[in-house]
Every structure is written in structure tokens, then in C-alpha cells.
Amino acid sequence: MRILIFGGTGEAIDLANALVRQGHEVTTSLAGVTRKPRLPNGHVHRGGFGGVDGLKDYIGRNDFQLMIDATHAFAANMSHHIVEACEQLNKSHLRLTRQPWRAGPEDEWQHVEDLAQAAERLPEGASALVTIGRQHVEPFVLRDDCTIVLRAIEHPEMVLPPRVTVMLERPPFSLEGEMALMQQHKITHLVTKNAGGDQTVAKLEAARQLGVDVIMIERPALPTAPEVFSVDGALKFVADHSASAA
Known part of the structure; x- marks a missing residue:
């Protein structure tokens, strides 16, 4: 399966490496915020896309079948663009994010x-x-x-x-x-x-x-999307999606 991961987190790297080992064709997109980022296995795209239209063009030209948003929880603009582009193209997408921290009874945040x-x-x-x-x-x-x-x-x-x-x-x-x-x-x-x-x-x-x-x-509001909170959860989503598309 041709998968586009929007990276910038350790989970994105772990997911890309696992999917490459499984035989998927994976491209990870890095926005360029970090000058010398850790790089995952598979292909890497650096830089932006030029808004929703540019992202749609990139997805279409490369015939990606699944988009996974594994960006930082505060990369709100990118998350909005991913959902909008995928909905307009009728493409499957998933958000891999971390559970937010919550204050305990002894905390006064x-x-x-x-x-x-x-x-x-x-x-x-x-x-x-x-x-x-x-x-x-x-x-x-x-x-x-x-x-x-x-x-x-x-x-x-x-x-x-x-x-x-x-x-x-x-x-x-x-x-x-x-x-x-x-x-x-x-x-x-x-x-x-x-x-x-x-x-x-x-x-x-x-x-x-x-x-x-x-x-x-606190985190910015993000658009509704299928969501998992672990790399294992994302791998299961990909496996289920691959099986249904076969």
C-alpha cells in the first residue's frame, strides 16, 4: 500500500519504520521545522505543499492510498489541510496522536x-x-x-x-x-x-x-478524523484497511 505519513514526532518515525518492514511503500513528509531531524526509513518529502490545493495535487500525483497525520498536536494548520484534502479527494486518512496530559489531584496547573x-x-x-x-x-x-x-x-x-x-x-x-x-x-x-x-x-x-x-x-481544536493513540493502533488500522481494500 502507498502510504503518506505527515511526520514530526517520534511516533511517526516508529510507524514509518514498521510499515516499511511490512512491505508498504511509505513516504514521510517533514515540514522542515527541525533543521537536522531524525529520518525514518522509506521516502522523505521535505517542505510544504502550498496549501490544500498543493497537498491534493501531491497526493494525486503519487497515488497515495492512505494518509496518516502523525504531526505534533499543535500543528493545527497541517491537520486541517490533511482532513480537507482527503475529504475532497475521497481518500482514507487517520490521525495518530498522543493522549493529552491531565492534571492529578495534587496538581494546580x-x-x-x-x-x-x-x-x-x-x-x-x-x-x-x-x-x-x-x-x-x-x-x-x-x-x-x-x-x-x-x-x-x-x-x-x-x-x-x-x-x-x-x-x-x-x-x-x-x-x-x-x-x-x-x-x-x-x-x-x-x-x-x-x-x-x-x-x-x-x-x-x-x-x-x-x-x-x-x-x-492547551491544544488547539482539530477537525474530526479517525484517531488512534499508539503506533500499534495505527498498524492495526493499516492492516484492516489493507484487508478491506484487497
Whole structure:
């Protein structure tokens, strides 16, 4: 089966590798947010498509039979384009996403809608660990009354003032490491997107144990689509789809 995976997550890589091993012809699309991404097996498409019409053209020219949206939960525009293109082409599609994190009884998260709100919630004098990636960090950089520790896979493109510390690291992260980081930098606030998953959840447990306030940026609304929450679930969907198409 010819399958197009929209990647950008570890699950997308694991899924592509598994499908290639099963004999499917897989292309993974990478938007180019990360300059040096991990690459899956199979074919790789880099860059955008030019909106819904460009995506429809790409799907049609390559005769893909199934589209799988395994992008980050905050890649809302791409998810909307995938659903719209597939519905217009009458093509099958699936969303592979992570279960969102949920606050426990001991947690007191501040829930916000976007990055600007998150930056506004930081009180004067806060020392914040910001784990939102390298893009769109300006609202936090402009908080000259706060100390910011920015963790990302790659360095932001903008020039940063001395009070902003950049840590370049890839997940997974351990509880011990997260607690040591927060203690070393005297972190008072953790700012994170509700990405879900196990590889970065340790920061939430560390914040809970250390009494660090959490500012949680909630996910944007996405269009309705068939949805699974694991690579195994996606593989079963592909197997069922292949059987029904045979």
C-alpha cells in the first residue's frame, strides 16, 4: 500500500519504520521545522505543499492510498489541510496522536490558550523553564523581569539576551535529570505545551515534587478524523484497511 505519513514526532518515525518492514511503500513528509531531524526509513518529502490545493495535487500525483497525520498536536494548520484534502479527494486518512496530559489531584496547573497568555501569566521575578521548542519564543524573551531557561532541540534563530539560557537537548528526559535541572536553575514556573506522551512527562512529575507552578498551553481544536493513540493502533488500522481494500 502507498502510504503518506505527515511526520514530526517520534511516533511517526516508529510507524514509518514498521510499515516499511511490512512491505508498504511509505513516504514521510517533514515540514522542515527541525533543521537536522531524525529520518525514518522509506521516502522523505521535505517542505510544504502550498496549501490544500498543493497537498491534493501531491497526493494525486503519487497515488497515495492512505494518509496518516502523525504531526505534533499543535500543528493545527497541517491537520486541517490533511482532513480537507482527503475529504475532497475521497481518500482514507487517520490521525495518530498522543493522549493529552491531565492534571492529578495534587496538581494546580494554570491552563492557557496560547503562548502570549502563557508569557503573561509569569509573575515578576519568575525563573521559568520554557519547553515549547525553538519557534515563537519572543513573548518570553520580552519578559525582561523574568529569568528564562529555554529548552529545545535546536537554537532559536533570534538573538537572545544574557538572562535567557538555552539548553539544546532531545528527549527522553528522566525524573532525576528534570529535578536536578529545576533545582540548579531555581525554577519557579514550568511552561509547556500539552504535547502528551511519555518521553517528556517527567518534567511534570518533577514540578509536582518540587512545588513548581505549571503553566499548561492547551491544544488547539482539530477537525474530526479517525484517531488512534499508539503506533500499534495505527498498524492495526493499516492492516484492516489493507484487508478491506484487497
